[in-house]
Amino acid sequence: MKTNPGRFFEDYSVGEVIDHAIPRTLSGGERALYHALYPARHALHSSDEFARASGLLAAPFDDLITFHTVFGKSVPDISLNAVANLGYAEGRWLRPVLPGDTIRSESTVIGLRENSNGKSGVVWVRTRGMNQHGDPVLEFVRWVMVRKHRAESPAAAPIVPEVKEFVPADELIVPAGLDFSNYDFTFAGEPHRWGDYRVGERIDHVDGVTVEEAEHMLATRLWQNTAKVHFDRTQREDGKRLIYGGHVISLARALSFNGLANAQSIVALNAGAHANPCFAGDTVRAWSEVLDKAETGAPGVGALRLRLVATRHGAEPFALRDALGKYLPDVLLDLDYWALMPL
């Protein structure tokens, strides 16, 4: 058979390194599409002039463009037969990506555990993105539940990797040269600096976006993510196309501009859960909570650890879980990340 059936649970072995296909050269075209698909407005990623005033060569891509590109390449090898995308950990952005860079990615299998039902199992991978010089640009751990091909395939001994609950502040990588000493808060869009946020503070991001089928499909294809459920309405009995979880991440991050305009760059992805599926017609909203704060050593640059929650319109403000600890039905995403912000 010439077509790719995707890998099943029993096709993985711990320690295996999988080189993902189709390196991709990114240009101003991907940036323009990102701005058309999401209400993204962080000045560092929008303006070459602002980026130069911040010590960079030119405006790097939004960090989530890097994430989606690296992630998308891993889909045919990791999650084509995934039942669920269970979690993320230890994500770190290691180097800015600029127009003209070519990105590829690879994943190392770091854990495997068959489910007790014998029909599926959990696969942990550490995925890395590299540019055309072989320099790493991003790494993260994710784990997915993958179907077994045959229930009778023998189960290997489970190996469950330990992952950090969050990336420690002293392991954050600040882009080389980044300097917020002369940061222009007017151009950035808000006056609130690192010192203005306190741990425990919560921000309702106010705006909402009603999602259309064409939009999430354009976005998901842009990252060469090929999972069938996003594009083919015959895949689910209810005829709905499941929206790529990363689309919700980008929507929520862009909505969080309103209240976190100076959280310019994402430098770590500590954890993340796609709490409930999102479908076309949903109006997506977002709120954030400040989880922690740290200095970085780079001039004028602080870090905020943030929880970013995406909800469907109608959700109670700041409500997350029910009495049993289960995500409420209108919570779509619960993401934990570190962002850089001027001191």
Next chain:
Amino acid sequence: MKTNPGRFFEDYSVGEVIDHAIPRTLSGGERALYHALYPARHALHSSDEFARASGLLAAPFDDLITFHTVFGKSVPDISLNAVANLGYAEGRWLRPVLPGDTIRSESTVIGLRENSNGKSGVVWVRTRGMNQHGDPVLEFVRWVMVRKHRAESPAAAPIVPEVKEFVPADELIVPAGLDFSNYDFTFAGEPHRWGDYRVGERIDHVDGVTVEEAEHMLATRLWQNTAKVHFDRTQREDGKRLIYGGHVISLARALSFNGLANAQSIVALNAGAHANPCFAGDTVRAWSEVLDKAETGAPGVGALRLRLVATRHGAEPFALRDALGKYLPDVLLDLDYWALMPL
């Protein structure tokens, strides 16, 4: 509160200069999206070769890309709480914008008048766009009706600026170097030159475009315009998303290619009214009327003053107002502009 509530009527004072946030570097990506979103075909903005043969360095962006970018930046400061976008005047394009340029904008408050109901007022601003060298690329006056935050806020003495009914021909700025002496009418798409149009002539542009939600949202986000009513269907009681008026301007201008293919560049925006709201599902059509003609002094370059009217399918051809002078319900836009055309 960290989020931007937008300004209310009582937050403005005449003479105040507001620097708008988020400078934006534009690339071939924005041009490609413009061509995907609108049936735009003017050769000067489509082909570097055609632009060079016309004395320019490369194909500048469609003039409305400049307009939308400059306008979009002003939305969070000027029209987030606007009830209505009332008018435009004294718009002039001052310099072409090319891929790689970074655009920012600022607005000066030039007029304020509280409405007799005490609940809102009209704000006049003169908005200017600048490139990365600080050179102005566009300026225009617009006035919007903005809600008051508190009805009891005292009303300042009204200041209503005088704006010109239209930009006089001798104040039009022709792009430096523009030369239509060797204009290629075949490449441009139509044989009709400046001398072929007479004042009073009306042109039905024949084509129509049925608008989808995904399209107008992609377009409006592309310009980093954040007004909620365009994206969030929970904002209006009827569940409809209001289409950004600028989307209708670009649709109508692109449709006007068929009959005005040689009206290559917009150099002035004399006046404009968004006569009725446009919604997804509407099929937009357009007609034009020649209002005036002028020479420019640049080699081979004439100017036409044009009325551009966008209508919803079903509108009577060339009908504009009812017996009482009110716009007919299927008229969406009534725009008055100057364009450059080969003599």
Next chain:
Amino acid sequence: MKTNPGRFFEDYSVGEVIDHAIPRTLSGGERALYHALYPARHALHSSDEFARASGLLAAPFDDLITFHTVFGKSVPDISLNAVANLGYAEGRWLRPVLPGDTIRSESTVIGLRENSNGKSGVVWVRTRGMNQHGDPVLEFVRWVMVRKHRAESPAAAPIVPEVKEFVPADELIVPAGLDFSNYDFTFAGEPHRWGDYRVGERIDHVDGVTVEEAEHMLATRLWQNTAKVHFDRTQREDGKRLIYGGHVISLARALSFNGLANAQSIVALNAGAHANPCFAGDTVRAWSEVLDKAETGAPGVGALRLRLVATRHGAEPFALRDALGKYLPDVLLDLDYWALMPL
């Protein structure tokens, strides 16, 4: 009248050369949009690095970007009043197109035959695309059925050109410098090389895409194709917008990646039929059949002649025609092309 009514059957004469309007400079923006609109993943067109390792200067555009651009320019002169797009032949890609290139096109009328009903006729044209240096990049023959303006216009003597059933392998043009000797099958996404395909083999490409109105309109406008039926729902009695046949070609070609990932470049279009119309809401699938194989003389480069069939979800696998030889109702496209593949 200033607007373009399009040409009617009696407006063509054999031997006439029509220069099409609006040369177009392409950038990374068009490539990014192509990746957003179609699940296109061929590595040669995605990565500058992969293209350089294959002997090219940089990643050329997908060959269908060239096709759509050249074709789109011909629409206002050839098919604005077309009743049907009847066929293609003798299509050859002659030179890669890279970001920054400016494309124009021209058509020579090579055949005319009035239909017996006296109301329409078939027009054959040979269309050529050229870059900014005047070098040809693509040529193809197509024939369309075009309405007559007046039934009483006299019919000229019919001239029906002979076209080759398919482009012979020894007339295929391999891009200068192309070398697949060090081809990276991992980066390309599949291990199957030229030698792994046998004539008669059929491949079901497994994936499907449900099409939205916004998507096909964005795509069709991107190529500056102006045929009304694609954009204006008032043009057909059933209120449907007919999807541009080329959109289905690109969808099917992109879907064929899964099973033909190494069929990197299209070098010839032998024949093609838009068997049935496609509308928004249809879920498009594809299958291929290997029709022939050939070597090319270029290092490591072989050629496969392929039939690519697009179907609507629900079609019987590999079924094409009914007992009377008519295309089955869920067959959308039957395309015959040559692609280059590593030996």
